[in-house]
Amino acid sequence: MKDMPEKKLSAIEPFTDILIVDDTPANLLLLVKMLTDRGCKPRSFLSGELALQAARAEPPDLILLDVNMPEMSGYEVCEQLKADERLKNIPVIFISAMSETIDKIKAFAAGGVDYVTKPFQLEEVEARVRTHLELRRLQIQLEKQNRQLKDNYDHLGKLEELQDRLTHMLVHDMSLPLNGITGYLEKLEMDPGKKLTGDQLETLRNARANGLVLLGMINSLLDLPVVCNRGRCRVNK
Template identity: 35%
Template sequence: MSPIASENTILIIDDSPDNLRVLSKTLSIHGYTVRCVTNAAMAFVSIQSVPPSLILLDIRMPEMNGYEVCQQLKQNPTMQDIPVIFLSALDDVKDIVKAFQVGGVDYIIKPFQTEEVLARIHNQLTIQKLKQQLSSQNQALLQEIDERKKTEQALCQEIQRRILIEASLQDAKNVAEAASYVKSEFLAQMSHELRTPLNIILGYTALLKGDEILSAEHCEYVTTIEDSAYRLLKLLNNTLSITHSKSTQLSLTLREFDLHLLLNSAIALWQPKALQKGIQVECQWVADIPQYIQADESKIRQILMNLLSNATHITEKGFILFKVGIEAQPSMTTNDSAYLVFELQCSGVKLTSDETEFLFFFSPETEANQKLFQELGLSFLMIRQLAQLMGGDAIFNNGSGQESVMKVYFSVKILDSSSSIVQFPAGSSHNPVLSVLDEGILTLDALQVVMSDDWLVQLHQAAVKGFDQKILNLLQKIPATHASLSKTLELWTRNFQFDQIVEITERLMQ
């Protein structure tokens, strides 16, 4: 028994009971389920009750012939897909053609051979099964297409929604950036406008301090005014730097420079102030500090000067240990990139976690934070932003004893790792300033030696009044042998750090 036979029912329509018996027996033997009717009326009732898989239809029948039966079957939507094989003694071509025209799928001429009938039935049932499979697959594909269309429609709607959201976010971002730009411009303008009167105040306080008629009490008042003005000027400079970084105006200017010269010039300016407060100063450099590096010299100098200045402010007594080191960058495979590390240890300074957060994030103010702000302003926040701009960071921790540790690191490119290193071992009394006087570093002695008194007075007056172009013109008169001196003064001028120039020239004119 073939699988096709076991799954299908055949309806035989013939007015001859003998033909019905022969065909029914033959097909049943081969596994088919057979139903038999002798007229068209019974055929339609049987088909409507349970549709067969295939119909064997005689042509010559009373009341309604096979052609008419087939035509009505094909006109009925529920019956039109049932295959019809005609069985007839008519062998004329016209009769055969008509059978196909009315919807028949095959034609068997009587008398027939059993093998022929079985083969034709099997073929038609196979074709019918394949048609049904194809129809089912088509339906499944149509359903899948419909589902995909719905999915695509939903995706399109989601894309449109996200586009609208992104457009709204972009609009909000543009508004926020515009507001931030206006705020930054306002702060920058205010900082610039406030510098002029501050520089005038500093200039007049310098003149008053040189007046021998003033009493000691009045001199103390003038000193207080001067210190407050310097503090405010420093705050304005830091505010301007921070607003530049917030408004994305801050960028790196990489150049090759002598790191040893930069360190010595910064220490030369800072060390006298620390010693004036009675603070012991110690500098330590590790042996592998490179002499020549590629980085943003201006921003490194800004970090260093603010770091050293703040250390002096927060240290009341005791010592300040300044360390310079070099560390490998974990993400770098080459040997020419590394972290340059500045570390300061200040005795007698202990900050709470809230105060530490205030230094770097400008968190909501407390009474303790107010005091910190009065002393340091925005210096630590600016230091951290500059370090992060150069691929590093700034960290503030309390040490194991009664000291605090400030660590700043950032990425630099080493140009000459084999150059000779200036070292200051722990406990050394060696003064780094004295070792570089003959190299033209910015020191008080260097200014007095190379420039006239009249030039110093003009430089002081220009710095007091905030005349940056006048200062730049005066700097052109510095000999080429003292390029570092000229470069440092030019850097301060372009960063509007006139207070640094005022302080140096004032001390020289005393």
């Protein structure tokens, strides 16, 4: 391991839960100390199986994962993580002595987000951890905003449906008595038994005509979508 100059430590984010998986105790101790000094809450495991059990019991924020381990390789561990609905979005950073391109390709194919070669520098590990924690935080924030947008859209749909029902009820409640009034006026106009003067007959005709115009305006509300925003409504023609 390369000796690094002393550097002032800065917290990543208090109590960030990071799972470290490596079958070499010295590597675990080094990474645990570095992350603890930076305010994290690291959990270390010597085998992939134990790490999987711990992740399923309490999903971490990020995982540092060795590749070459007995019984279960880091690739297999990562594939199982990505197959689990609760764990698939946890960032996995591989840390391995294998530096060939094919090894890195396998790591990314298994679902890793980054790859650090051994012997590693603590500053590099810290920088990559910070980067992927921030990316994960932004991803969670975006998912939350998308859910909120969907909820708002669904709520808007329900409001529009309610508005449509209320419009139909209003049109029905207004047109029903108006139909009765215009019908009665027509009956008066056509009744030969009623002795009406010319002015009275003209008044009846005007009243009935105006009633029919008003009835048409009321019924046309069903064909005009109303858009409301912050208590103000406009009709889209």
